[in-house]
Amino acid sequence: MKKMIILLGLLPSLAAWSQSDLPGRFKNKVKARAEQRVDEGMDKAIDKTEEEITKKPKAKNKKNGEVEETETGDQGGKKAGDTGNSTDKDLKVYSRFDFVPGERLLFAEDFSQDVVGEFPLKWFTNNQGEVVSLGGQNGQWMRMFPGGHYVSPGLRKLSENYTIEFDLLLHYKSDEGYPFPNVYFKLMELPAGKDAMKDYFFALAGSKEVVLNIGPAMEESSYAYLTSSVNESEQFASAEKKLPRLDRFFSKPIHVAVWVQKQRLRLWINDEKIFDIPQVVPVQSNFNHLAYKVESSIYEEHQIGMYVTNVKIAEGAPDTRSKLLTEGKFSTTGIRFDVNSATIKPESSGVLAEIAKVLNENPAVKVKIIGHTDSDGDAAKNLELSRRRAQSVKTTLAQHFKIDASRMETDGLGETKPVADNSSGEGKSQNRRVEFIKQ
Numbered sequence: 001m002k003k004m005i006i007l008l009g010l011l012p013s014l015a016a017w018s019q020s021d022l023p024g025r026f027k028n029k030v031k032a033r034a035e036q037r038v039d040e041g042m043d044k045a046i047d048k049t050e051e052e053i054t055k056k057p058k059a060k061n062k063k064n065g066e067v068e069e070t071e072t073g074d075q076g077g078k079k080a081g082d083t084g085n086s087t088d089k090d091l092k093v094y095s096r097f098d099f100v101p102g103e104r105l106l107f108a109e110d111f112s113q114d115v116v117g118e119f120p121l122k123w124f125t126n127n128q129g130e131v132v133s134l135g136g137q138n139g140q141w142m143r144m145f146p147g148g149h150y151v152s153p154g155l156r157k158l159s160e161n162y163t164i165e166f167d168l169l170l171h172y173k174s175d176e177g178y179p180f181p182n183v184y185f186k187l188m189e190l191p192a193g194k195d196a197m198k199d200y201f202f203a204l205a206g207s208k209e210v211v212l213n214i215g216p217a218m219e220e221s222s223y224a225y226l227t228s229s230v231n232e233s234e235q236f237a238s239a240e241k242k243l244p245r246l247d248r249f250f251s252k253p254i255h256v257a258v259w260v261q262k263q264r265l266r267l268w269i270n271d272e273k274i275f276d277i278p279q280v281v282p283v284q285s286n287f288n289h290l291a292y293k294v295e296s297s298i299y300e301e302h303q304i305g306m307y308v309t310n311v312k313i314a315e316g317a318p319d320t321r322s323k324l325l326t327e328g329k330f331s332t333t334g335i336r337f338d339v340n341s342a343t344i345k346p347e348s349s350g351v352l353a354e355i356a357k358v359l360n361e362n363p364a365v366k367v368k369i370i371g372h373t374d375s376d377g378d379a380a381k382n383l384e385l386s387r388r389r390a391q392s393v394k395t396t397l398a399q400h401f402k403i404d405a406s407r408m409e410t411d412g413l414g415e416t417k418p419v420a421d422n423s424s425g426e427g428k429s430q431n432r433r434v435e436f437i438k439q
Contacts, residue, residue, distance in 0.1 A: 127149065155288050158260075167310045182214065256269055328438040330435070356401035390411060
């Protein structure tokens, strides 16, 4: 990391002061000292924030004789202050969030398989990058640097109906007032059979892409700009929308969710629906890579940070009504929890609202809510965790969505009923699920 020396000022020689200027200079000196004390206080506060963002969690988890430096997935046990019946206040903030993630998980990346301090093994870049742990945040993140392009491994073939999600964290520590670099998210169709980065920079004419440009601003309105193109010269569609000042999102995750249905694209940032455009995805697209790009910046590396994690792509939003009422069973990975906790994440609101709607429209239906975990950590603790998560879902449906608690019973099966291989990120994500069984 580069270091920056800030020259605060030079004190003029006392010998150069004239007698007539002493009152004015005395006044200026008092003002300057007061401002210096304020600056010192601000610097201490900023330094503390920087330490929290960059330090690694101290907790370690032993498994198979190895020591993992960060906590990922489901690892059993109970966090301090976690009652197991959490109805997370942030769910109220996401009350308008009607995004429902797809049913079949195609791609999941939380960088838990990668070594902290190294670049993610399966990704590609033209720049530097590294996997990091962030103080106060769960799991591991990929740090991106200004001027960098970051391309995912190849994706499975996507259908006409799929969802994409990821968490983005922006870190800012400077009072210099320079613009924060724009961050781009790209859904791309690259020629098959070549190196991904070579394809990315030298894509053949006719390659298609959809690009989200997030322009965070500290002093003025931020914006989101969505473009779609079918080749280098032909733009298919574009849209722009001003956002609330994103400075309130700095140093805490921004959840981005995308829902594609044929040519229609809907996009949310946290609970706000930013775009709903009926014709923005190029016809007959065959997207096979995700990519992130960060604009160049004159800031030093330690002054800003851009991080991404929890990338998920899933195919086809589930038909909650049909599965629960007709098939008698509905399983979802869309109800998310904090790591090692029964606290429900706010982005689960859309799925919970769909379930509540079905139950409210069918008051005679009773359900059993069953929690499941992946196999990370102790089996007995995972069993306890799955039961607390099921209870948390019941409490949330009762308190937030007014479902009669007597219509719901709960249970947890821990890691005992996997639906996918726990050796991969995608498999673990599929196993962390909640089932609703019609009684």
